[in-house]
Amino acid sequence: MGMRAAIVVGATGLTGASLVEQLCENDEYVSVTVIARKKPVFTHPKLEIKIRDFDRLEEQDIEFAHELYCCLGTTIKKAGSREMFEKVDFEYPLAIASLAKKRGIPHFLVITSMGAKESSPFYYNRVKGKLEQDLIELGLQRLSIIRPSLLVGQRHEFRLGEKAGEKVLKLAQPLLIGPLKAARAIEASQVAKAMIIIALYEKQQPVTIYKSPHLAKLDYPEIIVKEDVSRETLFNWDKHKLSDTVVDKEVHFQHDDQEQK
Template identity: 80%
Template sequence: MSMRAAIVVGATGLTGSALVEQLCEHDEYISVTVIARRKLTYTHPKLEVKIRDFDRIEENDIGFAHELYCCLGTTIKKAGSREMFEKVDFEYPLAIASLAKKRGIPHFLVITAMGANENSPFYYNRVKGKLERDLEELGLQRLSIIRPSLLVGNRDEFRLGEKAGEKLLKLAQPLLIGPLKRSRAIEATQVAKAMIIIALYGKQQPVTIYPSDELATLEYPEVPEEDISREILFNWDKLNEGEKVNREVVINRDKYKLEETVIDKEVHFRQRDQDN
């Protein structure tokens, strides 16, 4: 098993919150650090939350990690102005990516949008396109750009426009075939899962763009079951070889490694009720 550490920004949103939960439950990760402006309701032994002001975030606020997942995003209505929208969707991700590069984090994953294009006639897509362009120019060791279609799932906040779009896309889903398939709505939980799969098994190249239709099909590779021969399976002497102790795994956040604590104690098995 690998011992990986991850950092997540934008963890209070629809995809970010799903991503944090999946990372904490994943066997590959022993440490998940969230940088957020407010506390999370979700807790886990692997999880550490750092409350920070993104306008004043510094290099020391970002520790080492194998991946930094950026799920920052808002709407113009919620932000209150185009200026504030660009802060959240453009300036903050770019600043965090720059700090991640300085800290030597090898992989930066960022959510943009399906129509991201700096020359788009639509303001939202232009901002996302500018972000992609500047991130590529930053020269990150590995950059994965996640371009989902309309995200669906249970939000803490109600967004009338997105709810209406979600219903329309669900009705039109059977008609979206061929090239139109990429416009299908996608579950935020699937996008979160796809990001982890990309981190662990994705293309090893400087910049990769993942469109929504590809994100929707990503699944964990099948792990072949270990073939244990009958001789070993029923050879109790063989199975009982070695030191007979119990071991507990302890997370050491400072060193990001597993340490073993040996506990000498007997193991008692409860006898099964014969009536069952």
């Protein structure tokens, strides 16, 4: 059993909720702390919940952990305005990353978007691209940027746009090959699983960007179980006995009165 501790922000969303459950079920982790504005439904003996106002989040609210997983994200419609959208998707993740750096947390993992780019013609992708760039400039010890395509799974809330997009992508899935393969929808539970695998097993580099096709393929390494040697095999003396043919060699013993050579 491992001795790792993790912090998750954005634990009530589709990916964040799955991530918290998988972390709690993973033997490498003994402690999982969720920092949220409302209490998650999921409970577990390993799990500690901290209800906080992200506008007033302070350094002492974030204790040391091996990883801080940031799954914060919303939509402009849900946020109510571009200003509030940027607060949730840009300002909060950047502020939390800065606090994590001060607390000495060695690994910050953040979910952005498949099309994240500061120069993108799409506002959503521009915000995500700016977040990525500012996180890189922050100089974190290790930064893993997670860029999934459309996330699918069972949400507690209904998002009409995402549901429509999910149906379209499911119909078009067989046609998305080659360069278009990156646009295939991905299960949120697989993204959560991939994030844990990245934290535990992927090569440690200052900055790594993980795109959706790679996230979809990540899986835990195969554990090779050594075959137990049975008692019968261990004590099978016939198998280990010496050959029946023994060659005798003449042995001469030297007496004390013989000259030493």
